[in-house]
Amino acid sequence: MSGRHKKRRKEMLKAQSSKDEASGRSVMRFYDRNYKKILIAASALFIICTLFVLYNYINTGELFKKDVSLKGGVTMTIEKDIGASPAEVKGYLYSRFPAADLIVRSISAASRSGLLIEASDADAEGIITALSEKYGPIERSDYSVDIVGSSLGSGFMKAMMLAVLMAFIFMAVTVFIYFRMLVPSLFIVWCALADIISTLAVVNILGIKLSTAGLATFLMLIGYSVDTDILLTARVLKTKEGGINERIRSAFKTGITMSLTTLVATATAYFLSEPGMIKQIMLIISIGMVFDMLYTWLINAGVLKLYLQSKKQRGVL
Numbered sequence: 374m375s376g377r378h379k380k381r382r383k384e385m386l387k388a389q390s391s392k393d394e395a396s397g398r399s400v401m402r403f404y405d406r407n408y409k410k411i412l413i414a415a416s417a418l419f420i421i422c423t424l425f426v427l428y429n430y431i432n433t434g435e436l437f438k439k440d441v442s443l444k445g446g447v448t449m450t451i452e453k454d455i456g457a458s459p460a461e462v463k464g465y466l467y468s469r470f471p472a473a474d475l476i477v478r479s480i481s482a483a484s485r486s487g488l489l490i491e492a493s494d495a496d497a498e499g500i501i502t503a504l505s506e507k508y509g510p511i512e513r514s515d516y517s518v519d520i521v522g523s524s525l526g527s528g529f530m531k532a533m534m535l536a537v538l539m540a541f542i543f544m545a546v547t548v549f550i551y552f553r554m555l556v557p558s559l560f561i562v563w564c565a566l567a568d569i570i571s572t573l574a575v576v577n578i579l580g581i582k583l584s585t586a587g588l589a590t591f592l593m594l595i596g597y598s599v600d601t602d603i604l605l606t607a608r609v610l611k612t613k614e615g616g617i618n619e620r621i622r623s624a625f626k627t628g629i630t631m632s633l634t635t636l637v638a639t640a641t642a643y644f645l646s647e648p649g650m651i652k653q654i655m656l657i658i659s660i661g662m663v664f665d666m667l668y669t670w671l672i673n674a675g676v677l678k679l680y681l682q683s684k685k686q687r688g689v690l
Contacts (some may be wrong), residue, residue, distance in 0.1 A: 404618070404621075405618055408674070408675045408678060409675065409679075411671050411675060412671065412672055412675035412676070414671075415667055415668065415671035415672045416672060418571070418667070419567045419570070419571060419668070419672075421574075422567075422570055422571040422573075422574035422575075423570055423571075423574070425574045425577065425578070426570055426573055426574050426577065429577050436573065437573060437576060437577055437581075437583050438577070438580065438581065438582040438583065439530075439582060439583060440474070440476060440491065440493075440582040440583065440584045440587075441474070441476065441491040441492065441493050441521055441584075442491075442521060442529075442584045442585045442586075443527075443529065443530055443583065443584065443585060443588065444474065444493045445493065445521050445527075446474070446491065446492050446493035446494070446495070446520075446521055447490075447491070447492050447495070447496065447497045447500075447518055447519070447520055447521070448489070448490070448491050448518070448519040448520075448521060449488075449489070449490040449491075449492070449497055449500065449501075449516055449517070449518050449519075450480065450487065450488075450489055450516060450517045450519075451487045451488045451489075451490065451504075451511065451515060451516045452487045452515055452516065452517075453487055453511060453515040453516070454486050454487065455487075455488070455504065455508040455509065455511070456508060456509075457507075457508055458479075459477040459478055459479050459488060460477075462477050462488060462490075462504070463475055463476075463477040465503070465504075465507055466490075466492075466495075466500065466503060466504075469499075469503045470492070470494070470495040470499070470500075470503075472494050472495075473492050473493060473494045473495035474492065474493040474494060474582065475490070475491070475492050475495070476489075476490070476491040476492075476582075477489070477490050477491075478647070478648055478649060497518045497520075501516065529585050529588075530588065533585075533588050533589060533591075533592065536592055537569075537591065537592055537595070540592060540595050541562060541565070541566070541595070544562060544565065544595065544599060545558070545562045548561050548562065548599075548603070551603075552606060552607075552610065554610065556676070556680050557606050557610060557676075557677060557680060560602075560606075560672075560673050560676050560677075561599060561602040561603060561606060561673070564598055564599075564602045564665075564668045564669060564672065564673050565594075565595050565598040565599050565602070567664070567668050567672075568594055568595075568597075568598040568661055568664045568665050568668060569591050569594055569595070569598075569661075571664040571668075572591070572594060572657060572660045572661045572664055573591070575660050576657065576660070581653065581656070583653070584650060584653060586650045586653065586654055587650075587653045587654060587657055590653075590654045590657040590658060591657070591661075593658065594657070594658070594661040594665075597635065597658065597661060597662060597665060598661070598665045598668075598669075600631070601628040601631060601632060601665060601666075601669045602669050602673055604624055604627060604628050604631075605621070605624045605625075605628060605669060605670075605673060605674060605677070606673070606677060608620050608621075608623055608624035608627075609621060609624065609674075609677045609681070610677070610681075617677075617678055617681055617682075618678075621674050621677070621678070624674075625670060625674075628669065628670070629666065629670070632662055632665060632666050632669075635658070635662055636659060636662040636663065636666075639655045639658045639659045639662065640655070640659050642655040643655035643656050643659060
């Protein structure tokens with residue numbers, strides 16, 4: 374009985390494997406017929422994202438909204454329960470300081486609870502006075518104030534921009550040395566750049582104010598984007614077994630598993646974490662991973678296919 378069960382299970386697994394193979398071949402046939410249209414559609418998405426970022430820059434003079442850590446302002450920690458939720462406090466402070474940028478979060482330490490308030494274009498004394506009028510007196514021993522100068526945030530931003538630029542330069546040189554082919558190397562770098570620009574567009578649409586940690590996360594996106602593009606390019610150009618479609622399919626199985634694993638982890642962390650720095654980092658990585666999958670498998674794969682077909686027609690391949 375046990376032997377029959379094992380034999381039946383093997384037959385079921387073999388049938389499922391055959392079904393998956395047939396499904397995979399069907400998808401590749403569809404892709405082979407429509408990859409140029411898919412490439413154009415994905416490229417149009419990138420153009421729209423780029424135009425939105427440029428439009429935002431022309432209208433605001435900034436590529437993205439900044440929070441206190443980049444813009445400068447005050448960070449106040451109130452170690453006292455004033456009997457109001459962060460949303461209520463934020464709404465009240467906005468009514469008193471309409472021009473201010475405010476972030477209000479709850480904090481808890483041991484048996485005490487309180488508030489963390491980050492504010493630009495509003496002074497600490499004015500905030501404490503306003504809160505005392507509404508929720509009762511707040512003594513000087515009940516809160517602490519950290520002042521973030523605008524020059525500090527500006528200096529960090531310049532340093533990050535330089536870091537991103539240097540990362541792209543070294544990445545481009547490394548990729549070109551490894552592949553020694555201009556077009557595939559350029560599109561690996563382009564996909565990383567497109568990932569950053571498109572993620573930035575979504576961040577602006579959502580109205581997220583980037584912190585220093587959020588800005589640094591864009592540097593991480595370069596690594597997340599490049600690994601799948603290098604996997605795809607290496608599998609298609611360096612592997613000799615199978616046709617172009619089979620190589621793309623083989624790379625896709627590995628690459629999409631890597632990307633989905635990261636996406637599930639970061640999305641889970643986003644929903645489970647408290648509002649703040651970690652939540653922003655996880656959201657940016659999640660958005661970036663979605664664009665990475667789109668640009669790697671819809672654009673870069675199509676470009677590589679066109680590139681190899683062109684070389685084959687010229688008799689170079």
